[in-house]
Amino acid sequence: MNKKKPEPAAPAATIKVLVYCPSDLILAGILKAVETDPDIEIAAVEKATIDSFMQALRQVKPGVILFASIEALPNMREVCKAIRDISKDPIKTQMLIMGNIPSHEEIVGLINVGARGYFDLNDQSAQLPEAIRVIAKGEIWLPRDKMSSIMDRIIAVVGRDMKEKTLDQLTPTEFQVLKLIGQGRSNDEIASTLFISKNTVRSHIKSIYAKLDTHSRLQLALYAINSALF
Numbered sequence: 001m002n003k004k005k006p007e008p009a010a011p012a013a014t015i016k017v018l019v020y021c022p023s024d025l026i027l028a029g030i031l032k033a034v035e036t037d038p039d040i041e042i043a044a045v046e047k048a049t050i051d052s053f054m055q056a057l058r059q060v061k062p063g064v065i066l067f068a069s070i071e072a073l074p075n076m077r078e079v080c081k082a083i084r085d086i087s088k089d090p091i092k093t094q095m096l097i098m099g100n101i102p103s104h105e106e107i108v109g110l111i112n113v114g115a116r117g118y119f120d121l122n123d124q125s126a127q128l129p130e131a132i133r134v135i136a137k138g139e140i141w142l143p144r145d146k147m148s149s150i151m152d153r154i155i156a157v158v159g160r161d162m163k164e165k166t167l168d169q170l171t172p173t174e175f176q177v178l179k180l181i182g183q184g185r186s187n188d189e190i191a192s193t194l195f196i197s198k199n200t201v202r203s204h205i206k207s208i209y210a211k212l213d214t215h216s217r218l219q220l221a222l223y224a225i226n227s228a229l230f
Contacts, residue, residue: 018045068098096135097115
């Protein structure tokens, strides 16, 4: 009896990257760090203004943005919010800020408005492809030597900002969805646990976002943790 040959695994999807970097020296390092990685495609490079960068974002629709800037931008929160508004589903763009690491409070603020983390320009360039993959999955990338203290600060800030928000706004099913998000469950796992469809899970999550005035799954997870839901 002939055994059926296993089908070959589907090739990993290429991660399309848009780079914003006014510095030629830093840009050269970025390109060199990812040039040999077959899973990463530099779709466009923008070196001019924030306005031209936003236009490139609309045209390229990348999976990941590398936003590299040595000098802190006073309007960085507004930039993150604008990127979040432009890159909504089904094209979900994740943003990695590259530069010198600012204060914990500033990192927390930028993550809360849509950034997915920081890559320290003093870190090894060989780590950049890994950071891009992590960001592409919607996860957080932070300097490894600062991860613990930054996450502690994020949890504290989220808890403080949400003190006045109440779980009483949520339906029983939404409460269960929030609890499962806090446990790190995926949408598929939530659907299976609650015996509902994935589309229904997504609808509940959107409703929770609106009721708790949140904008990311990370905020919901931290809120669940801070509220001791499990």
